[in-house]
Amino acid sequence: MTISETSVNIDATSRMHGASPRVTVILVNYKNAEMTLRCVDSLFDMVYDNFLVIVVDNASSAESYDRLKDATQPVTIVRSTENLGFARACNLAIAGLESDPPAYVWLLNNDAIVHQDALLRLVALAEGEKKVGAVGSKIVHMHSNSIISAGGGVINSITGTTKNLTIEQARKRLDYICGASFLIRWDALKSVGPFREDYFLYWEDADYCARLRRDKWALAFAEDSIIYHAESTTVGKGSVLFDYLFSRASVIFVREHFRHYWLVPLTISLGGRVVKRIGRNNFAGVFATCKGFVHGLQGKLQRPGEAGRAR
Numbered sequence: 001m002t003i004s005e006t007s008v009n010i011d012a013t014s015r016m017h018g019a020s021p022r023v024t025v026i027l028v029n030y031k032n033a034e035m036t037l038r039c040v041d042s043l044f045d046m047v048y049d050n051f052l053v054i055v056v057d058n059a060s061s062a063e064s065y066d067r068l069k070d071a072t073q074p075v076t077i078v079r080s081t082e083n084l085g086f087a088r089a090c091n092l093a094i095a096g097l098e099s100d101p102p103a104y105v106w107l108l109n110n111d112a113i114v115h116q117d118a119l120l121r122l123v124a125l126a127e128g129e130k131k132v133g134a135v136g137s138k139i140v141h142m143h144s145n146s147i148i149s150a151g152g153g154v155i156n157s158i159t160g161t162t163k164n165l166t167i168e169q170a171r172k173r174l175d176y177i178c179g180a181s182f183l184i185r186w187d188a189l190k191s192v193g194p195f196r197e198d199y200f201l202y203w204e205d206a207d208y209c210a211r212l213r214r215d216k217w218a219l220a221f222a223e224d225s226i227i228y229h230a231e232s233t234t235v236g237k238g239s240v241l242f243d244y245l246f247s248r249a250s251v252i253f254v255r256e257h258f259r260h261y262w263l264v265p266l267t268i269s270l271g272g273r274v275v276k277r278i279g280r281n282n283f284a285g286v287f288a289t290c291k292g293f294v295h296g297l298q299g300k301l302q303r304p305g306e307a308g309r310a311r
Contacts, residue, residue, distance in 0.1 A: 019050070020048060020049065020050040020120075020123065021050065021102075021103035021104060021123055021127065022050050022051065022052075022102040022103050022104075023048070023050065023051040023052075023102055023103065023104045023105070023106050023119060023123065023183075024051065024052055024053075024054060024093075024097055024102040024104075024105050024106070025043060025051055025052070025053045025054070025106045025108055025119075026054050026056065026090055026093045026094070026105060026106070026107050026108070027039060027040070027053065027054070027055045027056070027108055027109075027110045028055075028056050028058060028086055028089040028090065028110060029055055029056065029057045029058065029060060029064070029068065029110050030057075030058040030059070030060060030083065030304075031060045031061060031064050032060075032064070032110060032111065033060065033064040033065075033067035033068050034067070035110055035111045035230070036055060036068065036110040037067070037068070037071055038113065039108065039109075039110050039111070039112055039113060039114070040053060040055070040071060040073050040075055041072075041073065042112075042113040042114045043073075043108075043114060043119075044073045045116055046114060046116050046117070046118065046119055046120070047116050047117050047120055048117070048119040048120045048123070051106075051119065052074075052076065052102075053073070053074075053075040053076065054075070054076045054077075054078060054093045054096075055068060055075055055076070055077050055078070055110075056078045056079075056080065056084075056089040056090070056092055056093050057077060057078070057079045057080065058080055058082075058083045058084055058085070058089055059080055059081055059082050059083045059084075065077075065079060078092060078093055078096070080092065083303055083304060084197075085197065085199070085200035085201050085303075086179070086199075086200070086201050086204060087195035087196060087197050087199050087200070087201075087204040088195075088197040088200075090107055090195055091194040091195055091197060094189070094194065095194075101186050101190075102186060103123075103185070103186055104122075104123060104126065104183055104184065104185055104186060105183070105184045105186065105189060106119065106122070106181070106182070106183045106184075107179060107181075107182040107183075107184070108180070108181055108182075108227075109179070109180040109181070109229060111229065111230040112142075112180055112181065112227050112228060112229045112230070113142065113227070113228040114181075114226075114227055114228075115225070115226035115227070115228070117224070117225075118137055118181070118225045118226055118227055119183075119225070120225075121137075121222045121224045121225035122135045122137065122181075122183040122222050122225045123183070124222075125220055125222045125225075126183060126185060126220070129218065129220060131216075131217065131218045132185070132217070132218045132219070132220045133184065133185050133188030133191075133192070133212045133215075133217025133218060133219070134177050134182060134183060134184045134185070134188065134208075134209065134212055134217070134219055134220070135151075135177070135183045135219075135220045135221070135222050135225075136149075136151035136152045136174075136177035136178055136181060136182060136183075136219070136220070136221050136222070136225075137151065137178075137180075137181035137221075137222060137225040137226060137227045138150055138151065138167070138221075138222075138223060138224075138225060138226050138227070139151075139178055139180050139181065139227050139229050140226055140227065140228050140229065141228075141229065142228040142229055142230045143230075147166070147167070148164060148178075148229060149164040149165065149178045149180075150164070150165045150166055150167040150169065150170035150221060150223070151165065151170045151174055151177055151178065151219075151220075151221030151222075152164075152165065152170070152174050152175070152176045152177040152178045152205075152209070152219070152221070153165050153174075153175065153176060153178070154169075154173055154174070154175045154176075155175045155176065155206060156265070157258055157265060158264065158265060158268070159265055159268045159269055159272070160250065160254050160258075160264075160265025160266055160268055160269035161265075161268075161269050161272065162176075162206065164178075167223060170221045171221070174219045174220075174221055175206070175209065175210075175219075176205055176206040176209035176210070176219070177205060177209055177219055177221075178205060179204065179205030180227060180229050181225070181227040182205060182208075184208075185217075188212060188215075188217045191215055191217070192208070192211045192212055192215050192217070193211075195207075195208055196208075196252075198252060198299070198301075199249045199252055199253075200245060200248075200249065200301055200303070201245045201249065202245055202246045202249040202250075203246075203249035203250055203252065203253045204249070206253055207252075207253055207256065207257070210257050238285075240284050240285060240287075240288040241288070241304060243273070243277070243285045243288040243289045243292065244288040244289070244291055244292040244295075244302065245292065246292065247270070247273065247288070247289045247290075247291075247292030247293050247296065248292035248293070248295050248296040248301070249292075249296070250266075250269060250296070251266060251292070251293055251296025251297055252296055254266050254269070255296075255297075266293075270289065270290070270293050273289050274286050274289055274290065277289065
């Protein structure tokens with residue numbers, strides 16, 4: 001049986017020292033315990049000292065789960081026997097904080113390594129701007145050291161595509177914060193509500209930021225908060241699973257936020273992704289992209305490991 005939201009009770013006293021605003025860090029693990037523990041180790045090397053860490057294990061193997069339990073750092077592990085996806089797993093952890101909420105929740109990808117003052121910089125910016133509902137980091141590629149994203153990106157309402165920003169661009173406009181490092185003020189979280197769980201994986205960060213902005217919360221980018229990210233290690237960037245889930249989630253987002261003309265950006269974005277894959281002779285990717293598009297329209301989901309099945 002999957003752990004229900006009401007049954008989770010996080011002990012906030014497990015990491016509550018220091019005068020800084022209390023932050024709860026949430027990691028979602030799916031069959032990648034080694035990377036998750038590496039991320040946890042980097043968190044406990046930070047200069048920020050008032051935080052607790054929750055790891056939601058999304059139906060990993062018993063071996064992977066046991067490895068998480070052997071963590072040398074004090075973390076709270078919430079285990080699900082069902083792969084909940086990213087948004088639902090985050091909601092599960094957040095629900096357990098209701099009785100003693102932190103000042104901020106930091107959603108962090110488990111395949112990341114954080115710079116020592118990454119959280120300090122995020123919180124400092126948020127504390128100085130009370131209208132800021134969420135803050136993003138500078139995301140740096142773990143191996144090439146190139147900048148993947150300056151906080152987040154912008155969304156083209158005509159083509160339905162996203163674009164990561166340079167530092168200079170992020171200072172002027174930010175449509176969404178990259179979910180690899182996403183600090184959310186608790187008051188904003190309660191105002192906007194939980195993450196939409198039908199995304200499963202991808203685009204939930206863009207959706208939440210659109211809702212934050214609609215609720216008059218500002219988005220911000222902390223230039224000195226640095227996260228080193230491996231990128232899409234859970235599903236594999238460019239894999240068939242990535243193509244399916246990304247395409248499916250994009251349909252949900254565009255139909256929700258471009259309601260009066262959603263067909264135009266969806267058609268253009270789908271066409272662009274299909275043409276790219278044909279150009280690479282990646283016909284499995286073409287099929288996965290189109291299948292995700294159709295399932296997004298139908299409200300269906302084929303979870304990882306459920307080959308041939310959708311619900």
